[in-house]
Amino acid sequence: MVLKIAGGSVHIINLPKKVIVGSNILKRIDGVIYELGLGSRIATLTGPNVKKLVSEDLVNYLGAKGFDVELLIVPSPQLDDVKLLEDTVRRFRPSVILGLGGGKVIDAAKYIALSLNVDFISAPTAASHDGVASPFVSLRGTGRVTSVKAKPPIAIIADLDVIASAPRRLLSAGAGDLLGKFTAVLDWRLAHRLKGEYYGEYAASLSLLSAKHVINFSDVISRGGIEAVRIVMEGLISSSTAMCIAGSTRPASGSEHLFSHALDVIANYPALHGEQVALGTIMMSYLHGRNWKRIRRIARKLGLPTTAKEIGVRDTDIIKALTTAHRIRPERYTILGESGLTWRAAEEVAKLTEVIN
Numbered sequence: 267m268v269l270k271i272a273g274g275s276v277h278i279i280n281l282p283k284k285v286i287v288g289s290n291i292l293k294r295i296d297g298v299i300y301e302l303g304l305g306s307r308i309a310t311l312t313g314p315n316v317k318k319l320v321s322e323d324l325v326n327y328l329g330a331k332g333f334d335v336e337l338l339i340v341p342s343p344q345l346d347d348v349k350l351l352e353d354t355v356r357r358f359r360p361s362v363i364l365g366l367g368g369g370k371v372i373d374a375a376k377y378i379a380l381s382l383n384v385d386f387i388s389a390p391t392a393a394s395h396d397g398v399a400s401p402f403v404s405l406r407g408t409g410r411v412t413s414v415k416a417k418p419p420i421a422i423i424a425d426l427d428v429i430a431s432a433p434r435r436l437l438s439a440g441a442g443d444l445l446g447k448f449t450a451v452l453d454w455r456l457a458h459r460l461k462g463e464y465y466g467e468y469a470a471s472l473s474l475l476s477a478k479h480v481i482n483f484s485d486v487i488s489r490g491g492i493e494a495v496r497i498v499m500e501g502l503i504s505s506s507t508a509m510c511i512a513g514s515t516r517p518a519s520g521s522e523h524l525f526s527h528a529l530d531v532i533a534n535y536p537a538l539h540g541e542q543v544a545l546g547t548i549m550m551s552y553l554h555g556r557n558w559k560r561i562r563r564i565a566r567k568l569g570l571p572t573t574a575k576e577i578g579v580r581d582t583d584i585i586k587a588l589t590t591a592h593r594i595r596p597e598r599y600t601i602l603g604e605s606g607l608t609w610r611a612a613e614e615v616a617k618l619t620e621v622i623n
């Protein structure tokens with residue numbers, strides 16, 4: 267924890283204590299748990315799609331090292347399911363919770379760790395969005411589609427071999443989530459200038475860097491493999507760190523995220539988070555007067571959808587999402603303004619950027 271005292275205000279920053287990114291490192295978890303003094307009872311949460319080989323092998327390994335390990339499956343990202351699971355985890359009385367899975371599993375583990383006030387280790391098996399390392403959690407069925415504040419993971423163990431074996435679509439989505447930082451930071455600056463909102467240059471630069479990283483290495487990312495995973499994973503961790511420093515999702519989430527959340531409400535989570543965010547980034551870059559064609563070119567290169575059709579929604583869903591996005595989180599000022607886009611303006615943006623016909 268770092269105390270930053272500027273102009274009389276106190277700014278508290280919580281960061282992960284240990285971040286390990288590399289090949290074949292999953293079995294360093296016992297060392298990390300020991301080093302950080304996290305006790306011996308590990309509730310390991312994993313997803314139905316995580317390869318049994320990975321989770322069972324790790325549980326057996328930790329068991330052989332003398333830990334008490336309970337392996338539990340997160341059935342869905344729905345709040346009701348996660349709450350049921352929370353009861354089981356509570357009965358086990360874990361000293362630490364390990365989230366071994368994709369974004370949804372990590373979110374569930376983070377939520378339960380927050381409820382039980384237990385430390386949480388993130389071991390992502392996919393690099394699909396920056397929730398794998400951030401201090402914010404989002405679940406479905408909470409009555410809101412945006413995220414709530416939690417603690418950051420005490421440690422992040424990103425095994426590149428494991429992540430590289432996840433479907434390519436998830437990696438592209440992770441890169442798409444990072445592209446969104448361009449417009450997120452532009453929105454943040456706008457809110458600072460127009461509304462006097464707190465703005466942290468360091469957090470903004472760090473977040474922006476993760477988006478630039480995706481652009482600079484888009485060739486490598488589009489080829490897939492270990493190097494691609496490393497680049498995206500480092501970007502996701504960097505963007506999460508920006509959120510830790512700012513103490514909010516501001517550096518990582520602006521109008522492009524509001525659009526994605528609105529689309530989730532309108533079309534019931536039609537595509538992956540990062541895919542929707544990338545689509546939103548194209549249109550919000552246009553509204554900001556930036557080089558949206560470049561964003562679209564990169565998105566295409568990364569294999570991301572760039573039209574309504576490609577993410578499986580109707581043209582009118584896109585327009586509806588554009589006109590209602592500003593209401594998702596009214597206190598978050600963005601390029602969409604306080605009253606949002608009119609239907610006509612929204613239709614024009616979506617047509618001009620060729621998201622719809």
Ligand SMILES: [Zn+2]
Nearest residue numbers: 395396443543
């Ligand atoms: Zn995101």
